[in-house]
Amino acid sequence: MEGIVTREEDVLEALDKPRAVYAVLQRVDPNNKSTEALQALLMRMRSEGKVKFDIKTGKWSRAG
Secondary structure (H helix, E strand, O other): OOOOOOOHHHHHHHOOOOEOHHHHHHHHOOOOOOOHHHHHHHHHHHHOOOEEEEOOOOEEEEOO
8 A cells, every 4th residue: 555654643633623534534644535544543542542432423532
């Protein structure tokens, strides 16, 4: 897969407010149409306690 690697810092910066995964992708890598790598990163960050997912709204946000 070509392109820039999405960094945790960029994801946390994009989560200045709760956002859906596609909205996060548009902020960190607007040329990328695939959310797979971002979703994998978000899941890893969630298991590390850095972000959280609200199942009711379908949005990711910073933990804490």
